[in-house]
Amino acid sequence: MLGRYADNLYWMARYLERAENTARKIQAGLHYSVTSREENNDLVKFLVEEHDKVIFKKKYNDFSLDNVLKFLINDEDNENNIKNLLQKARTNGKIVRTALTREVSNSLNQSWNSTQKILDKPIKINNLPDIIEKILNTGTVFRGSVYGTMLRNDTFHFIRIGTFIERSNNTALILNTKYYRILLRKTVLVSKIDYNRWEILLRSLSAWRSFNWLSGEYLDPAAITNFLIFDERMPRSLSFCNREILSNLGYLQQTYEKKYQSFNIAKNTQKSLTSGIIRTAHNKKLYNFIKEYTQKNEKLHSTITKEFNLV
Amino acid sequence: MYDEMLNRNREASNKLYKKLYSWLHDQNSSTLLNQSIKAEELFRKVGITFNVYGNDKAEERLIPFDLIPRIIEKKEWEFVKKGIIQRLKALNLFLKDIYFDQKILKDGIIPSKLINNNSAFKPQMCGFKPPGGIYIHVSGVDLIRTSKKNFYVLEDNLRVPSGSSYMIENRSTMMHMFPELFTRYNVKNVYDYPDLLFKSLIKCYGSHSGTPNLAVLTPGIYNSAYFEHSFLADEMGVNLLEWRDLIIDNNKIVIKTTKGKEIIDILYRRIDDDYLDPLTFNPDSLIGLPGLFDVYRSGNIMLANAPGTGIADDKAVYSYIPEIIKFYLSEEPILKNVKTWRCSEENSLKYVLDNLEKLVVKEVHGSGGYGMLIGPTSSKSEINKFRKKLISRPYDYIAQPTIALSTVPILTEKGLSPRHVDLRPFALMSPNEIHVTNGGLTRVALKKDSLLVNSSQGGGTKDTWVID
Numbered sequence: 001m002l003g004r005y006a007d008n009l010y011w012m013a014r015y016l017e018r019a020e021n022t023a024r025k026i027q028a029g030l031h032y033s034v035t036s037r038e039e040n041n042d043l044v045k046f047l048v049e050e051h052d053k054v055i056f057k058k059k060y061n062d063f064s065l066d067n068v069l070k071f072l073i074n075d076e077d078n079e080n081n082i083k084n085l086l087q088k089a090r091t092n093g094k095i096v097r098t099a100l101t102r103e104v105s106n107s108l109n110q111s112w113n114s115t116q117k118i119l120d121k122p123i124k125i126n127n128l129p130d131i132i133e134k135i136l137n138t139g140t141v142f143r144g145s146v147y148g149t150m151l152r153n154d155t156f157h158f159i160r161i162g163t164f165i166e167r168s169n170n171t172a173l174i175l176n177t178k179y180y181r182i183l184l185r186k187t188v189l190v191s192k193i194d195y196n197r198w199e200i201l202l203r204s205l206s207a208w209r210s211f212n213w214l215s216g217e218y219l220d221p222a223a224i225t226n227f228l229i230f231d232e233r234m235p236r237s238l239s240f241c242n243r244e245i246l247s248n249l250g251y252l253q254q255t256y257e258k259k260y261q262s263f264n265i266a267k268n269t270q271k272s273l274t275s276g277i278i279r280t281a282h283n284k285k286l287y288n289f290i291k292e293y294t295q296k297n298e299k300l301h302s303t304i305t306k307e308f309n310l311v
Numbered sequence: 312m313y314d315e316m317l318n319r320n321r322e323a324s325n326k327l328y329k330k331l332y333s334w335l336h337d338q339n340s341s342t343l344l345n346q347s348i349k350a351e352e353l354f355r356k357v358g359i360t361f362n363v364y365g366n367d368k369a370e371e372r373l374i375p376f377d378l379i380p381r382i383i384e385k386k387e388w389e390f391v392k393k394g395i396i397q398r399l400k401a402l403n404l405f406l407k408d409i410y411f412d413q414k415i416l417k418d419g420i421i422p423s424k425l426i427n428n429n430s431a432f433k434p435q436m437c438g439f440k441p442p443g444g445i446y447i448h449v450s451g452v453d454l455i456r457t458s459k460k461n462f463y464v465l466e467d468n469l470r471v472p473s474g475s476s477y478m479i480e481n482r483s484t485m486m487h488m489f490p491e492l493f494t495r496y497n498v499k500n501v502y503d504y505p506d507l508l509f510k511s512l513i514k515c516y517g518s519h520s521g522t523p524n525l526a527v528l529t530p531g532i533y534n535s536a537y538f539e540h541s542f543l544a545d546e547m548g549v550n551l552l553e554w555r556d557l558i559i560d561n562n563k564i565v566i567k568t569t570k571g572k573e574i575i576d577i578l579y580r581r582i583d584d585d586y587l588d589p590l591t592f593n594p595d596s597l598i599g600l601p602g603l604f605d606v607y608r609s610g611n612i613m614l615a616n617a618p619g620t621g622i623a624d625d626k627a628v629y630s631y632i633p634e635i636i637k638f639y640l641s642e643e644p645i646l647k648n649v650k651t652w653r654c655s656e657e658n659s660l661k662y663v664l665d666n667l668e669k670l671v672v673k674e675v676h677g678s679g680g681y682g683m684l685i686g687p688t689s690s691k692s693e694i695n696k697f698r699k700k701l702i703s704r705p706y707d708y709i710a711q712p713t714i715a716l717s718t719v720p721i722l723t724e725k726g727l728s729p730r731h732v733d734l735r736p737f738a739l740m741s742p743n744e745i746h747v748t749n750g751g752l753t754r755v756a757l758k759k760d761s762l763l764v765n766s767s768q769g770g771g772t773k774d775t776w777v778i779d
Contacts, residue, residue: 002550003567094358095532098545102357109358154569256570308569311555 003309005096006158010310012092012108013162019085020139021170022072027132028203030125032196033065046200050177052078065125073123073131082135083119086112099155103145111138154255157248158308164248165301168241171205171228172294176287198224205236225286230273238293239273245300246270252308262303269296313458313717314729315381324459327382327778330495335379335727343378343722346488350376353487359480359538375771376481377721378488381732381753385499388777391462392747394646395452395738397636399745402467402623404639406446409622410436420638421631429628430676431621433584435591439608441617443515443742448615449508449579451475451751454646454734456717463647463714464632465733467624470616471581474752475504475737476539481752481774499749499777505546507739507746508579514741516577516613523576523613526550526566528557530582530598540581552578559602564612577613584618592618626675626709627653649714655706663710664701667694670710672701685762687713716762719773721755731756733764734775750775 029047045063048056048071055077060067074083093100093108100108115134123131143163150156198219202208205228214233215223231237246266253263272289304310316328323329335343351373354360360371383391408414409426416423426432451472453465482501486493509525516523526549529540544551550566557575558565564575585593591604606612622628630651636644652659652670663670667686674682684697701708718729736751753773754764764770 001569002552002556003569004553004556005550006569091532094537094541097358097541098551105358106356110356113355158569252569258570309567309571310569 001099001154001158004311005099006154006308007305007310008092008096009099009155009158010162010304012089012096013159014166015085015089015092016139016142017163017166018080018170019082019089020136021167022080022082022085023132023135024206025204026069026072026128027136028200029065029068030128030132031203032200046197047072047204049173052080069123069125069128074119083116086115086119086135086138101145101149103149104142107138107141107145111135111141152251154252157252157255160248161245161304164241164244165297165304167236168238168245169294169297171236171238171241172290172297174201174205175225175228176290176294195219207234207236210234229290239270242266242269242273249304260303260307262300262307265296265300265303269293269300312715312729313456315456315717315719315732317720317729325384327384327496331380331382331492334492334495340726344724347378347722350378350484350488353484354480357480359477374477374766375757376484377730377755377757377771377773378485379720379722379727380485380492380774380776381719381734382776382778383750385777385779387459388749391454391646391736394462394464394644395736395747396745397640397642397645398452398464398467398632399447399450399738399740401632401636401639402469403445403447403740405635406617406620406623407440407444408639410619411438415635415638418638420634421628425627426622429622429625431584431619431625433592433619433622435604436617436619442610442613443517445515445740445742446617446620447623447738447740448512448515448617450616450738450740451735452738454736455714456732456734457714458717461647463649465649466626467629467632468735469620469624470583472735472737473536473539473581474735474754475508475748476542477772478737478748478750478752478775479504479542481772485774496776497779499779501749504737504748505543508543509547509549511739511741511744511746512577512579512613512615514744515615519576524549524574525577525579526552526575528552528554528578528580528582530554530586534581536581543579550575554598554600557600557603559600559606562606562609562611564600564603564606575612577615579615584621587614587618626651626673627655630709649711652710654701654708654710659710660701660705663708664698667698669713671713672697672708672710675707675709685713688760688762713762716764719753719755721757721771721773728759730759731762731764732773749777 025047045068047068048063052071056071059075059077060071071078071081073081075081090108090112093105097105111134115131115138118127118131118134146156146159150159198221199208202211202224207228211224211227214227214231227234227237229238232239232243234240246263249260249263249266253260314324316324316332318324323332354373354376360373405415409432413423413426415421416426447469449472451468451474453468455463455465457463478501512525513523525547527540527544527547529537529551531537531553534540541551552566552575556566558567560572564578565572566575580587586596586599588601588603589596589599590601592599603612604618607614607618629648630653633644633648636642652663654660654663663672667684668689670686672684672686684693686694689697716731716733719732720727721730732753732755734751734753737748739746753775754766754770755773756762756764756769757771758769761769
């Protein structure tokens, strides 16, 4: 396959996953703001990632839900706004239309056609549930059509690798930036605010229900971290994502009959992800672990780019 | 005015149309209009759009699609096909002659000035025989019809004609919406076009060891015909490349794949000559691959179409095509040429200036309906403006009588209403064969009485059925 195609496939999947992740965050924030009676918008602030806060603060006075929504959904100053991400995903998809099945490229087109107009307009909270659902649906239909209609060849593998690198990045980012603030608190007492923060964190990863299902109502920081890092049943855990990356790189090795360094990187990461359970969340080691994971993921991305001639 | 479906008494003009007409009668008109909206949704979903030139934002538009098919009887079609094959045979011989011995110029059939001073003539091609001796691998001859028996060729389109993907997508859409209609007729297939294109190009390349590596070359996603480029690459199962993908390595054209480097043998390029290689053609071109032409001349890449074919579909050369056919084939032309006045000739210019309000004047190098005057529908001031242009640069223009193109009904909110149409069949040339599609792309002027069928000028398309 042309290296540029692989690049387009990989980024198409990454941008779409990123848009979907942002939509999940918004969904979590919305849920919080309509169920909680607190006047505190500290939690809404949580939705804006640290590295985006500088841009945000330049433009907006406060972290009101309205401002945050605009910023995340269609503010031109935010390069990673959902509208932009969907557009980039679609442009990448359009370039490699020939490598996709008709179902996959139709799913990209259709979702673009149905969301584009709504995302051009100022966002009203009343329309938000509908918009979010449309965006999440885009991801679902896309994945479904990729999974159900595409040949299991290199095209498929590059799409999957893109999806899971982006997804694990997102989970790691949430753990990394929120960890200190929510999970690594010195206090043993769980306050209402803490509880809310954990809920919003889990909801932003669509993991609230599954966590509850697996662990009962017991929200314990160590259990949450274990769940998000090591639990292989959870499709957004680092372990799950990396296993997918590893298996797709394995297929590429087989198809191309060549050994790749990127495969070894993912393999090493996988070892560290199956090694054990972290007993306590009050653990500096854990913080370093996540930081290291993020760096390894970055290294994996650049090695894949180089080894497979992605532009 | 000749309507292909209905005669003067508003009865179906032949058996085939009769069936269609009665079927249409049985349909609920609002259902039909609804289907029309559905068709549009279908086109959007698949992303069959084109970008309009001159729009910075590269706005994506749909080419409007009309549901009423155009029907051509097989025996009529056989006649047209023969005419196209004859024409293309002669034009390929003409190109070979022009780039080697220039016999037709020496014999005084065509003035040398017309060729040698023409920017479509590429002297770099002189003395070079393209693989298989084929120049015009793909062409899209524009035909118009004025009566049951009379077909005229309006333009030959021998450079990078587009529309074949619309021909196929129109058929898919019709089959999706009216499967029942297709059980009543034996409509000739158009789906085999990409496969035939692939095979035809491979045949031109000739016998080398192994299957040659073919790719489609596109200017990129903002090009107006990008959908078609990707469609054809997809259907043929080959790479769709852009300039940035091509590298010259060891006098070969090479691309970087996920596995490593790969050599390309055939480029079906959808880019004009002038932008191919800034070292050989237009030095001001910011795109292109410097050195591509050297690789071409050393036989390490086949380009389709061959560079320099534009001289054979030049609007000024067009008027000589009946002579060209006689000169190379010693045959009478089967398809008619529209009478053409070359404004570079003094007498013609005088006639044209005196009759502007009756004529269609076209820029010799123009295309897509840009830069032309349609006398009968233009205002006095438009005509006068054009008069000045003509006087200052007469050699840039030709003029033709306004021809009443045939009409075929389209579906409007008020029912069926006749609109002017043309037809672009596609032809594939390989050393021993010229294949012409069954039918082609019917373009229709959607505005009442308009003669402009170009998509950039508000034209739409119809499915075209050649029926046994």
